[in-house]
Amino acid sequence: MTSQWSAPTAHGPVHATVPVPGSKSITNRALVLSALADGPSALHAPLRSRDTALMAAALVALGAGIEDGPDGSWLVTPRALRGPAAVDCGLAGTVMRFLPPAAALAVGEIVFDGDEHARVRPMGTILNALRALGADVDGEALPFTLHGKGGLPGGEVTIDASASSQFVSGLLLSAARYESGVTVLHDGKPVPSLPHIEMTVSMLREAGVVVDDAEPNAWRVEPGPVAAREWHVEPDLSNATPFLAAAAVTGGEVTIPGWPATTTQPGGAVRGIFGRFGCEVTLDERGLTVRGPGRLTGVDLDLRDESELTPTVVALAALAEGRTRIRGVAHIRGHETDRIAALAAEVNRLGGAAEETEDGLVITPRPLHGGTWRAYADHRMATAGAIVGLVVPGVGVDDIASTTKTIPDFPGMWATMLGTTAHGTR
Ligand SMILES: O=C(O)C1=C[C@@H](OP(=O)(O)O)[C@@H](O)[C@H](O)C1
Numbered sequence: 001m002t003s004q005w006s007a008p009t010a011h012g013p014v015h016a017t018v019p020v021p022g023s024k025s026i027t028n029r030a031l032v033l034s035a036l037a038d039g040p041s042a043l044h045a046p047l048r049s050r051d052t053a054l055m056a057a058a059l060v061a062l063g064a065g066i067e068d069g070p071d072g073s074w075l076v077t078p079r080a081l082r083g084p085a086a087v088d089c090g091l092a093g094t095v096m097r098f099l100p101p102a103a104a105l106a107v108g109e110i111v112f113d114g115d116e117h118a119r120v121r122p123m124g125t126i127l128n129a130l131r132a133l134g135a136d137v138d139g140e141a142l143p144f145t146l147h148g149k150g151g152l153p154g155g156e157v158t159i160d161a162s163a164s165s166q167f168v169s170g171l172l173l174s175a176a177r178y179e180s181g182v183t184v185l186h187d188g189k190p191v192p193s194l195p196h197i198e199m200t201v202s203m204l205r206e207a208g209v210v211v212d213d214a215e216p217n218a219w220r221v222e223p224g225p226v227a228a229r230e231w232h233v234e235p236d237l238s239n240a241t242p243f244l245a246a247a248a249v250t251g252g253e254v255t256i257p258g259w260p261a262t263t264t265q266p267g268g269a270v271r272g273i274f275g276r277f278g279c280e281v282t283l284d285e286r287g288l289t290v291r292g293p294g295r296l297t298g299v300d301l302d303l304r305d306e307s308e309l310t311p312t313v314v315a316l317a318a319l320a321e322g323r324t325r326i327r328g329v330a331h332i333r334g335h336e337t338d339r340i341a342a343l344a345a346e347v348n349r350l351g352g353a354a355e356e357t358e359d360g361l362v363i364t365p366r367p368l369h370g371g372t373w374r375a376y377a378d379h380r381m382a383t384a385g386a387i388v389g390l391v392v393p394g395v396g397v398d399d400i401a402s403t404t405k406t407i408p409d410f411p412g413m414w415a416t417m418l419g420t421t422a423h424g425t426r
């Protein structure tokens with residue numbers, strides 16, 4: 001356990017320009033597609049954090065070549081995948097859901113494991129789907145063992161992807177390398193985080209793979225080559241949200257440079273969400289700028305498509321005027337932690353009034369007081385605590401190191417934004 005981090009309090013409106021590192025979701029897709037490609041690829045401005053280091057290490061363990069290129073880029077040389085290998089998934093959903101379908105192309109035994117919190121994340125759906133497509137896998141959750149046969153017949157599989165869009169993305173990413181490709185059909189409650197599936201389809205198409213997603217809840221990937229490419233990774237828009245929230249809650253102004261004009265990242269919805277809370281949001285040649293109002297208004301939001309933004313939105317809601325209702329995110333109980341329970345517990349621990357609902361939360365603002373905000377090993381719980389701490393003196397986050405999952409140096413970036421040192425002194 002790391003020592004408690006004292007969340008710095010803002011001494012006035014926060015004004016800053018904050019460059020954010022590359023997207024986790026794009027980086028880990030590009031790594032998998034590059035390892036399956038017909039020749040060497042390069043990833044420019046990839047995210048270098050725990051989740052992407054684990055993905056790179058796993059692909060190297062399976063035989064791929066990954067080297068550092070100029071300016072922080074990654075050069076990936078595909079080679080025949082092979083076991084035996086041990087894959088550490090850490091707490092990364094993208095590693096535990098995207099790697100097994102690729103590992104099924106290897107020959108030999110591949111053992112998957114991860115953090116304690118990872119062992120309770122839903123995995124059965126994708127492991128059963130792989131079995132239906134011809135793979136030999138023992139287990140229903142981490143840890144599990146895949147007995148690679150050097151390829152898979154593939155075909156059609158029906159799954160219930162309501163617990164995670166990553167089940168669909170994982171199957172699609174490797175599908176072109178299966179003998180008959182893969183058709184994934186979804187049958188169940190609505191699939192969350194659909195923009196992440198659009199990201200998968202769009203990146204597959206950029207790599208020359210033929211994908212049919214014309215019908216809702218059905219995706220068809222044709223067998224065929226995967227092209228080597230130069231991947232240019234966008235900034236991580238979800239990781240930008242705590243910094244934008246700093247402007248929102250202090251009545252300041254924060255700009256994120258390099259914000260893409262169009263994107264498949266769910267963080268693209270950030271503009272609408274901050275607008276609903278009463279912020280002014282502009283996108284121009286400087287990047288995306290959020291200007292906070294005097295008071296944030298409560299909102300009623302369905303975050304099914306942008307569920308990974310829930311912790312940031314709850315932090316804003318806890319500091320707003322008026323009630324906020326968040327809907328459509330039942331599945332985030334299976335994220336890094338049960339985020340619905342964790343967010344309610346931590347807001348209430350500081351004197352707030354947050355109630356769990358079946359598919360989200362209701363937050364009624366109340367004056368908050370200082371205390372420990374627990375992160376539950378979850379990077380976005382930790383950054384939510386930092387947002388609250390900007391306006392509530394005396395907030396400590398118990399595990400700020402959890403932010404290294406997707407941001408290499410969150411305390412340093414936060415301090416730079418505030419014009420303080422990483423230990424909170426001016
Ligand atoms: O494919 C991806 O890169 C992701 C998909 C989403 O997962 P869920 O569908 O489980 O919400 C998202 O929340 C996660 O942070 C990243």
Ligand SMILES: C=C(OP(=O)(O)O)C(=O)O
Nearest residue numbers: 091092093094308335380
């Ligand atoms: C749900 C998340 O991560 P993962 O990729 O581990 O599922 C997240 O980053 O909010």
